Amino acid sequence: MSILKLYSAEGFTKTSLFEGVIIDFGYLYVPFAAFVIVGSANAVNLTDGLDGLAATQVITSFAFLGLIAYITQADMNITLFCIAFIGAILSFLWFNTHPAKIFMGDVDFTLENKLSGVIAGVDEVGRGPLAGPVISAAVVFIDRNTIIDGINDSKKLTPQCRQVLYEKITSVAKFGIGMASVEEINLYNILQATKLSMKRALIDLDLELDYVLVDGNQPPEVKWQVKSIVNGDNLSTSIAAASIVAKVTRDRLMQELHNKHPEYNWYKNKGYGTKEHLNAIGLYGITEHHRKNFAPISRAL
Numbered sequence: 001m002s003i004l005k006l007y008s009a010e011g012f013t014k015t016s017l018f019e020g021v022i023i024d025f026g027y028l029y030v031p032f033a034a035f036v037i038v039g040s041a042n043a044v045n046l047t048d049g050l051d052g053l054a055a056t057q058v059i060t061s062f063a064f065l066g067l068i069a070y071i072t073q074a075d076m077n078i079t080l081f082c083i084a085f086i087g088a089i090l091s092f093l094w095f096n097t098h099p100a101k102i103f104m105g106d107v108d109f110t111l112e113n114k115l116s117g118v119i120a121g122v123d124e125v126g127r128g129p130l131a132g133p134v135i136s137a138a139v140v141f142i143d144r145n146t147i148i149d150g151i152n153d154s155k156k157l158t159p160q161c162r163q164v165l166y167e168k169i170t171s172v173a174k175f176g177i178g179m180a181s182v183e184e185i186n187l188y189n190i191l192q193a194t195k196l197s198m199k200r201a202l203i204d205l206d207l208e209l210d211y212v213l214v215d216g217n218q219p220p221e222v223k224w225q226v227k228s229i230v231n232g233d234n235l236s237t238s239i240a241a242a243s244i245v246a247k248v249t250r251d252r253l254m255q256e257l258h259n260k261h262p263e264y265n266w267y268k269n270k271g272y273g274t275k276e277h278l279n280a281i282g283l284y285g286i287t288e289h290h291r292k293n294f295a296p297i298s299r300a301l
Contacts, residue, residue, distance in 0.1 A: 107151060107152055107153075107233075107234060107235055107236060107237050107239075107240045108237055109141075109144045109236075109237050109238075110235070110236075111213060111227075111229065111232075111235060111236045112141075112144060112213070112236065112237070112238055113144065115210070115211045115227075116210065117209075117210025117211065118140060118142070118207060118208065118209050118210050118211075119140065119209070119210060119211045119212070119213060119238060120138045120139065120140045120202060120205060120207070120209050120211070120212050120213065120224075120238065120242075121138070121139050121140075121213045121215075121232070121236050121237070121238025121239035121240070121241060121242045122136060122137070122138045122139075122198050122201060122202065122212060122213065122214045122215065122219075122239065122242050123136065123137060123154075123214075123215040123232070123233055123239050123240075123242040123243035123246055124136040124137075124194050124197060124198060124215075124246060125154070125243065125246040125247045125250050126246075126250050126270075126271070127190055127194055128272060129270060129271030129272045129273070129291075130271055130272065130273045130277065130281075130290060130291055130294050130296055130297055131182070131257070131264070131266065131271035131277075131287070131289045131290045131291065132182065132250070132253065132254050132257060132266070132270070132271040132289055133179045133180055133181050133182060133185070133197075133250070133253070134179070134180050134185065134190065134193055134194050134197050135177065135178070135179050135180075135197060135246050135249055135250040135253070136177075136178045136179075136194070136197040136198040136200070136201040136242075136246055137175060137176065137177055137178075137201050137242040137243070137244075137245035137246035137249065138175065138176040138178070138198075138201040138202045138204070138205050138212075138242055139169065139173050139174070139175045139238050139239075139241040139242040139245060140173060140174040140175070140205060140207060140209070140238065141172070141173045141237065141238060141241070142173070142174060143172075144237075146172050146173075148165065148168050148169060148172070148241075150164075150165055151165060151169070151237055151240050151241055151244065152233075152234070152240050153233040153234050153240055153243055154233070154240070154243040154244045154246070154247040154248075155233075155243075157244070159251070162244050162247055162248050162251075163248060165241075165244050166244055166245060166248040169241045169244060169245060170245065173241060174205055174207060175205070175241075175242075175245050176200075176201045176202060176203065176204030176205035176206070177200075177201055177204055177245070177246075177249055178196070178197040178198060178199065178200030178201030178202070178203070178204055179197055179200065180193035180194065180196045180197040180200075182288070182289055182290070182291055184196060185291050185293065186291060186292050186293050189293065190291075190293075190294075191218065194218075195218065195219070195220040195221070196220070198214065198219070198220040199220040199221075199222055201242075201246075202220075202222055202224070209224045210224070210225065211224065211225050211226075211227060212224045212225065212226045212227070213226075213227050213229055213232060213236050213238055213239055214226055214227070214228050214229065214232070214239075215229060215230075215231075215232035215233050215239045215242075215243065216228060216229075216230065216232070217230055250270070251270060254266045254267065254270045254271055255267050257271075257289055261287055261289070263280050263283070263284050264277055264280045264281075264284075264287075265277065265280065271289075273296055278296060281296070281297070281300050282300070285300065286300055286301070
């Protein structure tokens with residue numbers, strides 16, 4: 001045969017569609033596995049915290065199942081191989097319906113440069129955790145000729161990189177911080193509290209703005225012209241910078257809360273519903289910093 005197959009067992013992945021025509025689906029596994037990897041990376045890019053982790057675990061599990069089946073080439077693994085193909089196809093569809101710059105360098109000012117005047121980028125962090133406030137940041141680069149290497153979606157960066165970039169951003173750009181407390185999250189719901197934190201971040205800027213670029217598709221109601229940018233923290237330098245400032249600010253706050261309640265390990269899980277956090281809730285109950293309208297907390301009341 002003209003196509004080299006690394007692992008081969010007669011009849012394992014070969015299917016006879018009709019007489020005289022045999023298709024070996026084993027040839028297709030490698031390219032589909034590549035789509036699994038892309039889909040996994042995309043899942044992390046487009047989700048936050050545990051959602052991204054869970055999506056990655058699910059999608060990559062398909063890849064490992066298929067790899068085991070493909071290498072062992074045992075008849076009993078046909079089902080695993082088929083599951084892997086389904087997962088790979090789903091990953092491919094996810095990637096194509098949720099375009100993101102997976103393998104990318106720094107974001108840029110393309111979106112900002114299409115507009116005129118003073119432009120703020122806004123992003124939030126902390127919508128998903130079971131504990132702690134939601135925090136937003138607004139960032140304005142008055143001089144967009146000032147380039148800070150490495151700015152990107154905060155979820156793509158290591159904590160060390162975020163710390164370094166935070167110092168650089170806050171030294172050259174105007175920025176504002178907005179917070180919605182746990183009490184406000186309980187009172188309004190997380191969506192409205194997030195919008196409130198964004199509005200407060202913009203007010204904290206104390207600047208007359210011409211445009212506001214907001215990550216996502218649910219912007220706050222403010223007096224300035226607003227453009228919602230889906231996946232904006234992968235596209236706009238201003239939004240990406242805001243995501244970094246918001247993330248570092250919230251992480252520092254969660255460290256302070258951890259010092260008061262070390263049993264929940266918030267310095268590590270940042271308030272997300274990890275297994276250790278849920279176990280701690282079962283052992284020690286909840287605190288005033290837990291969001292009572294989030295299901296795992298409401299069940300513990």
